[in-house]
Amino acid sequence: xxxxxxxxxxxxxxxxxxxxxxxxxxxxxxxxxxxxxxxxxxxxxxxxxxxxxxxxxxxxxxxxxxxxxxxxxxxxxxxxxxxxxxxxxxxxxxxxxxxxxxxxxxxxxxxxx
Amino acid sequence: xxxxxxxxxxxxxxxxxxxxxxxxxxxxxxxxxxxxxxxxxxxxxxxxxxxxxxxxxxxxxxxxxxxxxxxxxxxxxxxxxxxxxxxxxxxxxxxxxxxxxxxxxxxxxxxx
Numbered sequence: 001x002x003x004x005x006x007x008x009x010x011x012x013x014x015x016x017x018x019x020x021x022x023x024x025x026x027x028x029x030x031x032x033x034x035x036x037x038x039x040x041x042x043x044x045x046x047x048x049x050x051x052x053x054x055x056x057x058x059x060x061x062x063x064x065x066x067x068x069x070x071x072x073x074x075x076x077x078x079x080x081x082x083x084x085x086x087x088x089x090x091x092x093x094x095x096x097x098x099x100x101x102x103x104x105x106x107x108x109x110x111x112x113x
Numbered sequence: 114x115x116x117x118x119x120x121x122x123x124x125x126x127x128x129x130x131x132x133x134x135x136x137x138x139x140x141x142x143x144x145x146x147x148x149x150x151x152x153x154x155x156x157x158x159x160x161x162x163x164x165x166x167x168x169x170x171x172x173x174x175x176x177x178x179x180x181x182x183x184x185x186x187x188x189x190x191x192x193x194x195x196x197x198x199x200x201x202x203x204x205x206x207x208x209x210x211x212x213x214x215x216x217x218x219x220x221x222x223x224x225x
Contacts, residue, residue, distance in 0.1 A: 009153065034213070043117070043203055043216030044156070089155060100146070100171060101214065105155035 003027045004092050006104035014112050019077040021107050023090030026071065030092040034101065035064060035075050038087045047088070048075070080111045116140070119204050119217035126224050132191040134220050136204030142215075143208065145187035147171075147179060150201040150219070159202075162187055194224045 005024045013019045023033075031052040036044035050057040050064045050073065057064050063076045077084055090104040120135035138145065144163050148156040148171075158171030160179040168179050176198060180188045187206075191198055201221050205214040 006155075036214075036216075041122075041218070043205070043218050044214075045216070046213040049213070091156075100158050100161055100169075102158075103148075103156040105153055 002105070003030075004090055004102045004104040006088075006090055006107050008107050009105070010108040010110070012110045012112060013080045015082055016079045019075075019080045019084065019109055019111065021075040021077075021088050021090075021109065023073045023075075023104055024071060025073075025092050027092070027094065027102075028071070029094040029096060030102075031095050032093050033064070033066060033073050034091045034093075035062075036089045036091060036103075038089065038106070044089060077109075080109075082111045082113050085109055085111050117204055117206055117215050117217035119202075119220045121220050122218065124220060124222045126194050126222065128195060128224060130194050130224075132194050132222065132224075134189040134191075134202055134204075134222070136187045136189070136217055137185050138187075138204075138206040138215070139185065140206065140208070140215070141184065142206035143184075144206060144212075145181065146205040146207075146214065147177075147187065147189045148203045148205065149173070150203055156203065159189065191222075194222075196224050198222065199224045 034049040035047040037047045038044040048062050066073045087106045089106045091101040117138045146161040147159045162168045162181040178190045203219045204217040
């Protein structure tokens with residue numbers, strides 16, 4: 001039973017265009033969401049997060065949007081760069097939970113030069 | 114900078130062997146985690162610990178155990194390795210409950 005779903009295993013985008021990575025969740029108790037980025041042979045690194053009291057958070061080229069009614073969040077990267085090519089994991093947590101993040105299955109983003 | 118160090122980047126073991134994966138963090142974080150990453154399944158939590166000598170089961174604890182004798186060190190133990198435990202193992206730590214996880218570089222284990 002996957003509580004956090006990333007339905008697109010891969011995405012290819014041209015350099016300079018927008019990349020949109022999607023994530024859906026089923027647990028209405030989740031109130032904090034994070035995106036992690038992972039290069040091959042490295043551990044994931046934190047990218048950006050959003051609390052459920054917001055619907056948007058922006059950090060440079062990266063923006064995360066949260067639609068609580070649809071239980072959907074998305075990560076926008078504008079403009080996309082070849083160095084953004086990586087696996088992106090969506091993660092969620094409930095502040096009332098036993099302190100563990102639930103991760104999605106990841107989306108491989110490839111930015112083509 | 115936070116540093117999470119995993120003792121072995123690559124290991125090859127035989128079925129039935131006992132395997133130790135060590136993880137050390139240098140930022141005095143309370144919480145430490147062990148995940149495994151498999152294609153199409155993302156990161157799945159095996160065990161976590163929020164204090165010395167405390168441990169909690171994650172989503173897939175079967176076949177694994179952990180040890181946290183010191184705050185900075187969290188070990189994952191495979192008592193009798195099996196081929197379905199071939200995977201990438203990732204250790205992480207965090208300061209607060211909903212805080213950012215800091216990951217190590219991972220240990221790729223192959224069980225023959």
